[in-house]
Amino acid sequence: MSFQAPRGMRDFYPEDMAFRTRLFDVWTATARAHGFAQYDAPIVEHLDLLTRKAGEEIIEQIYAFQDKSGRKLALRPEVTPSLVRLVAARRSRIVMPAKWFTIAQCFRYERMSKGRKREHFQWNLDIIGSDSIIADLEVLATAADALRTLGLTPQDANIHVGNRNLVGEMLHAIGVPDQQQLDVLMVLDKRGKVSDEVLVEMLTEAGVAAHVSPQIMKIFDVRDLEDAAALVPADSPAIRELRTLFDLADRAGVGPFLRFDIAVVRGLAYYTGIVFEAFDTRRRFRAILGGGRYDRLFESLGEPPLPAVGFGFGDVVIKEVLDKTGVDQSPGKDVDVCVGVFDHAHWPEALAVAGALRADGLHVDLALGAVGPNKLFKYADRRNASRVVFVAPEELKSDCVVLRDMTTGSQAAVPIPDITAAIRKQPPD
RNA sequence: GUGAGUGUAGCUCAGUUGGUCAGAGCGCUAGGUUGUGGUCCUAGAAGUCGGGGGUUCGAGUCCCCUCACUCACCCCA
Structure with missing residues (x-):
């Protein structure tokens, strides 16, 4: 026998399974504690549903195939399209806002690297049908509670919270046309991965005038909400939103896990407001979890608009972080x-x-x-x-x-x- | 898809300029101890040196190809 698991796929020996079960237990218990209900959907989805959300390019990055009748299908690379499908199908019957979660095995056909396999389990947790900042807070508080229950403290990991609308207001104040903002946001998401010089080049490619780029780069000097407030009109809705959010986070007891970070914008086009990513404080790993508000996803999939906010939290990076942080993971005894x-x-x-x-x-x-x-x-x-x-x-x-x-x-x-x-x-x- | 690194016992690894280089530790099995585990001592089993080809009197070692794994880029969950 010289077989091993197919590339990027994982075996779970009993000791691995012990961790996985514990992680799933924490995810499930935390979600339930915050009033979320569990759902699931097929691992195999219609290719069209996936491409409608993510674009045709995604076909190159997923396990796509045809069944024996020629149906175009794929192993799901994420579960959000399925969530939209489920909610849309019973829209009139579902009590809104819907607070749903799932632990979904997702597949992606790509080269592996640290924190990335071709298959992983992802805790997805969303509130659909509410545009209230309370919903954003509830989602963030659930994420923070999960980190805490897993044994992490604010000294180990933080959730960095940004707001696309805030950056949007800043860009608007600088004079960047609204239709150019998304491209600029995508460039800003590369910050830290490439040098600032390259970043400026990318901005130029995105059509930003040469004299505007330095002003855009100055946005990264913003360290706190006071800095940010100075760059936007006094009645900025984005600032007001963030202030409310952080106040509420303190009241909810998760304030220490949260920190404002102007640079978090997320690399996905469909986010519309609050965005966040959790990192280990030493930044040795990829994002532990990531999410935000996506109020236009439903309409982009041809549905009537429905506001939503949520996150994805994978099992691979958190395992690496917990191992390296030295959090006690001793499992219970198998045998009494x-x-x-x-x-x-x-x-x-x-x-x-x-x-x-x-x-x-x-x-x-x-x-x-x-x-x-x-x-x-x-x-x-x-x-x-x-x-x-x-x-x-x-x-x-x-x-x-x-x-x-x-x-x-x-x-x-x-x-x-x-x-x-x-x-x-x-x-x- | 691009680039780099690593493949030697179940695991972690050593192996010098090609010439007892088939090794160590841990683990495993057995015995010391057939009514008592962890410690200790002794012995043992186990590897086509990732695979294929080439150079050479001789290759774990050098060259080519290939496969696998890891990391970075790309992309993002």
Whole structure:
């Protein structure tokens, strides 16, 4: 056997699965705690739905294929188009605003690099049908809660919050035509990846006049909302929105995780207002999560307008961050009790004991191949079982089995009918 | 698609100018200890040196091709 998982696809061994399950649990519990309901959609989607949102170019970057009837399909590269499809189909029946989340496996055909596989799981969480800043805040607070529950602190990671409308107002004040702003935003998103000189070149290519570029670059000098306010009209809606958002974040208890960052604009065309990305504070990794407000997506897909805000949070980068941050990820024990025998003849009694313990809700493993004291205890040790119950000839004569505490090494003979109670009396740590 | 780096035991890796270079640690198996695990000691199993071709008396080592993995770019989740 020389096969390995196809390029970019991942195997999940038990230890990997332990993390994945824990992560999914946190995502699910956090979403529920904030009143979001779970949905799902097929991994295979209509190619047309995906291209209508992302453009024909995306075909080169996804697993696209035809089924045996010639239907053009694709493995979903993201779940937002499906979300729009689901909401649009039952629009009149869904209670708005809809607060929905999903954990979706998504695929993308591209070269792999750090933090990027060809397949990943992404927690998507959205509020559809509300244009209130409270909705933005609720989404951000949920994201921050998830980071906190995973063991990260504001010293480890922050959610950088920007506002496209704010940059838009600034560009407008400088004199950049509105129809040019999106191109300029896309260039500004490259900040940090390329040098400022290259950035200016890209601005020129985007049609920005030479004397305007330096003014655009000065936008990056903005450090806080006060700096920003100085560059836009006093009655700026974008500033007012951000101030409200940060005030509310403090009241919601997630303020320390949030920070204003003028440079966050996101590389996607459809965002319309608040945008955000979470990074580890040392900026050693890609964005942990990213999202924002996308009030025009529905209409761009041919639906009546519907405001929305949400984010995507993948499983790959967060794993890297948690590993590097040294957050305690020790998983719970797989096994509470290991049951074994000193002699093959005693499996009937051992199975009866194991059955009783399982009926009581304990996680019980049988030391199938490890018969005899040496092998049994060594096996139990490696399985990380805190208790061992074994059937031994001497004790069995008086209808007892032996309960051993693997942490202390102490053990005692216990009448078989009392074994469950004996374990319950001294629950493992 | 472009560029760079790395492929030697299950894992992490060493291997000098081509000539006992098929190795170490960890892990695994067995024994010391057939009624007692973790520590310790001893022994053992295990590798077509990623694959193919070439140069050479001789290739893990040099050359070519290829595959895989990693990183960066591109693109974005």
